[in-house]
Amino acid sequence: MKRIFVSAISAFAINVAAIGAMCAAFTISSYAADTSVQVQMDMSKATPRSMEPLTERAVLRDYRFAWASMAQALESNSIDSLQGPFEGDAMRWLKETVLSQQQSGISQRYRDQSHRVEAVFYSPEGDVLELHDTVQYQLQISDGGKVIHDDPVTLHYVVLLTPGADRWVIRQLQAVQQF
């Protein structure tokens, strides 16, 4: 009887450990999936200046980071992650959105972001870059923790970037109906 009881306890402990491990694994993978931002970038049509491969890599890196930072800010309702990747008008309205969300108790979650980006203008001196981004993601909006909207979204963004001291920063981020 005692042996049966011990083996039952052991089996229960193993099951609990297994379930715990599965939960942990699921949490890590879903977090990683949520924060991943897929970006496909085509700079071949940038005019009047053509883009150097190194610059292209830097833009890709900084653009992806900016969207991950924006998603984090809108989900956590904190402007900390916006400092750096955003400047100017883009920074202004993103800050306003976060502050507005803090007041209303709303939060937004961008999942599975996939961006198809094309450069359409790169100024003669290389100090302004305009991108067209067709982005798809799963938008989840919650009010006080209760999900009120959860739908896939496809949006077109016109983006202006300028080179900063150590990265490309987004100055204008404007959704349009079509390019």
Place this chain on the structure above:
Amino acid sequence: MRRCFLILAALCSIALLLALCSAQELRVPETSTAGDDATVSSTGSGKGTLYLVGPGISHKSDVDLGEDIHIPGKDLHNAGAYLVIVCSSSCESGTLYVTPAKPYSLAFIVHPSRVPVGRNNSISGVAFPFDQYRNLIRAPATVNFELNAGKESLLSQSDRTQQGAAWFRASSGRSAGTVQVNASVDDISAKRAVQQVASDPCNLRITGGRTKNGIEVQTEPVHDCAGNPVPDGTIVTFTGEGPQGKVTVDAPIKQGIARAQMEAKGEETISVASGVVMGNELRIGAQP
């Protein structure tokens, strides 16, 4: 049994009817202009909650279903996509695109701030029209670019914006001084200034002679090929070669002239250069 089934069916029908009566439908306009009011219509009855989530706003308020819902223009300043959600027993949503208003200002970037005279395609500028709410206007607009150096017109051209941007490239003029760069759309304009400075020295010539302490050499007033005086502070290099070896002296231009003193007793050949420009050679005999 049959009676029970009939009662159940009747109850289900009533519940369905009630649900249909209270269910709302949402009609959201496709577009609106930045700063303008927008009206959203809903069907259904009772109270609901309106959510407006867009660039710069994340707002909720109580609404009466079945009545028009007015969204004030102050909530629709930023161009972009706004999600309108109305919730009661369930939630309905629609997207409203806010488009920029008419041009109000120009973002105008000009490079460089200083440019040597007579350089091809050395000045460039980019202009982006914005509305009063700082939204980028992508609808084609004609931007007039004008570059004037005193009375000399360096450029006057009109360009249609493409994807919100218009740009120019121009050569610098022949005279040192300020170039006024102007971009305008309708009655909106933006002004910038570029300083034209002398180019590399041209016809660099030196004169000199022996003094008690050695050799003193000096340039004639240093000008570029267009006759503009080369700015003070520009370095001129004097090199002397003689029996005792080579001596080099760097001297800045002061009031248009560079001067140097060299210690040399033997016969010396003095040459002069500034940047990549060489001047004449001067031969000075040995100390008597």
